Amino acid sequence: MAFAAHAPEGPPPTITTVLSPLLLLLLLALALALSLDVIFRRTLFPARGRLLDNVEGPLYVNNKCINCAACSSFSPSVFSRNTDGNYHVVYKQPSSEKEIEESRAALAACPVAAIRVDHIKHGKDNDESTYAYAYAHDHQNELAINPKFNGRPHPFPRLVSPNNFPNDVYYIGHHYSKSFGAFPYLVSSTTSPSESAKSMSKSWIMVDTPKYSQSAIDTIESITGSNGPSYLVLTHVDDTADHNKWKNKYPNLKRIFHSGDLGPVYNWIGDDSLEDVEILLGMKSPVVSVSDLYEKQQQRLQLFDINGNPIENDNDNDVVLVHTPGHSPGSISLLKRPKKSISNDNSEYEYPGVLFTGDTYSYTTRDDGHMTGFPRYGNDLRLQSKIIPLLLDLDWLIIAPGHGHVRDYTATTTTTMTSTMTSTATAKHNNDVREKEMVDAIDELLHYSQN
Numbered sequence: 001m002a003f004a005a006h007a008p009e010g011p012p013p014t015i016t017t018v019l020s021p022l023l024l025l026l027l028l029a030l031a032l033a034l035s036l037d038v039i040f041r042r043t044l045f046p047a048r049g050r051l052l053d054n055v056e057g058p059l060y061v062n063n064k065c066i067n068c069a070a071c072s073s074f075s076p077s078v079f080s081r082n083t084d085g086n087y088h089v090v091y092k093q094p095s096s097e098k099e100i101e102e103s104r105a106a107l108a109a110c111p112v113a114a115i116r117v118d119h120i121k122h123g124k125d126n127d128e129s130t131y132a133y134a135y136a137h138d139h140q141n142e143l144a145i146n147p148k149f150n151g152r153p154h155p156f157p158r159l160v161s162p163n164n165f166p167n168d169v170y171y172i173g174h175h176y177s178k179s180f181g182a183f184p185y186l187v188s189s190t191t192s193p194s195e196s197a198k199s200m201s202k203s204w205i206m207v208d209t210p211k212y213s214q215s216a217i218d219t220i221e222s223i224t225g226s227n228g229p230s231y232l233v234l235t236h237v238d239d240t241a242d243h244n245k246w247k248n249k250y251p252n253l254k255r256i257f258h259s260g261d262l263g264p265v266y267n268w269i270g271d272d273s274l275e276d277v278e279i280l281l282g283m284k285s286p287v288v289s290v291s292d293l294y295e296k297q298q299q300r301l302q303l304f305d306i307n308g309n310p311i312e313n314d315n316d317n318d319v320v321l322v323h324t325p326g327h328s329p330g331s332i333s334l335l336k337r338p339k340k341s342i343s344n345d346n347s348e349y350e351y352p353g354v355l356f357t358g359d360t361y362s363y364t365t366r367d368d369g370h371m372t373g374f375p376r377y378g379n380d381l382r383l384q385s386k387i388i389p390l391l392l393d394l395d396w397l398i399i400a401p402g403h404g405h406v407r408d409y410t411a412t413t414t415t416t417m418t419s420t421m422t423s424t425a426t427a428k429h430n431n432d433v434r435e436k437e438m439v440d441a442i443d444e445l446l447h448y449s450q451n
């Protein structure tokens with residue numbers, strides 16, 4: 001029996017049955033777009049990936065943020081971690097001269113250009129209660145980094161501690177994403193620039209590397225002159241990007257690195273050129289291990305002069321290299337000792353020492369703020385927990401880390417330059433605070449080492 005071969009079954013399609021799959025597809029596409037929008041923390045309409053947690057207003061952080069904390073370090077009243085701590089956002093629009101300046105520093109330092117200024121005005125003009133300074137003064141121009149737009153100076157170099165300005169310690173800015181946004185610094189020394197040099201003269205030491213650029217060169221040379229720095233201290237393998245470019249720029253530059261961060265395991269970035277630095281520490285003395293530190297007589301830090309020669313703590317060098325293993329086997333710190341000065345009334349002032357710690361020891365804003373050894377990223381947390389208390393043997397009141405925030409203990413008791421004069425009571429107070437805050441970092445390291 002023959003049937004009509006192509007006779008359709010059921011009723012003929014209507015406009016509704018044709019459109020429903022299309023409608024469904026449309027809805028699915030919209031749902032997908034919304035989900036992606038939430039995942040990447042951007043609204044569908046504002047451009048450039050503005051994160052949803054930013055407060056309303058022209059200054060914002062976008063979804064390129066790598067959570068390096070440089071912005072909140074330079075501009076703590078404007079930038080902050082978001083509530084789950086995975087990135088930074090603008091939580092208050094800058095509204096004072098100080099906040100504008102600090103925000104410009106954050107903009108200039110951000111290693112991935114994640115901080116943006118919106119061209120579109122939000123809110124009402126002249127509404128000072130909402131975005132006070134911003135709209136009355138053309139926010140975009142005021143925040144521009146380039147001085148030609150607003151006549152302001154370039155945000156860098158800037159002093160690490162205004163209380164400590166005679167001790168010559170500067171932020172360079174120009175943080176580099178390949179060094180995970182680490183802070184580069186510039187610090188002076190009157191140590192002899194070479195072992196053969198007879199006279200002492202002022203030289204400059206760069207601590208960790210800024211991104212190589214003409215702007216960074218201009219910043220550095222505004223302090224050092226065209227000869228640039230004499231030394232480059234590479235605190236550990238993570239923060240070494242562009243070291244060869246800086247060496248090519250300044251042929252007399254002596255790079256300092258510790259051999260503990262060499263080899264296939266610890267030189268994890270695979271940069272074999274680090275083996276060829278001019279001063280390789282650890283070749284003249286053994287690398288400290290946990291078992292060394294359990295031996296009481298070994299419980300002291302290994303120190304070197306700036307040319308890499310092992311020294312004792314009772315030397316009179318104004319800068320000292322310190323082996324501070326734990327975060328990595330070859331982690332080193334640089335101590336800039338206190339500087340004495342005479343005031344107009346002939347009294348003696350002592351400007352505090354600064355310890356550049358790389359990733360060994362820092363201040364973090366996580367969990368309401370505390371000192372930390374970055375336990376999530378360290379190599380030997382138990383060793384690091386033994387090294388940190390030994391830092392109290394060194395004469396410093398300011399921690400200048402590779403990541404996180406500077407911790408300035410002069411600010412815990414003093415606010416003006418003149419009141420930084422060291423008295424016995426102030427010194428004891430500061431030492432107590434330093435010691436107390438270390439406990440948090442040590443406990444945290446030991447806690448993570450057990451997990």
Ligand code: SF4
Pocket residue numbers: 061064065066067068069070071072087088106109110111112113114115181
């Ligand atoms: S400075 Fe660092 S934390 Fe701040 S926005 Fe840029 S990448 Fe994010």
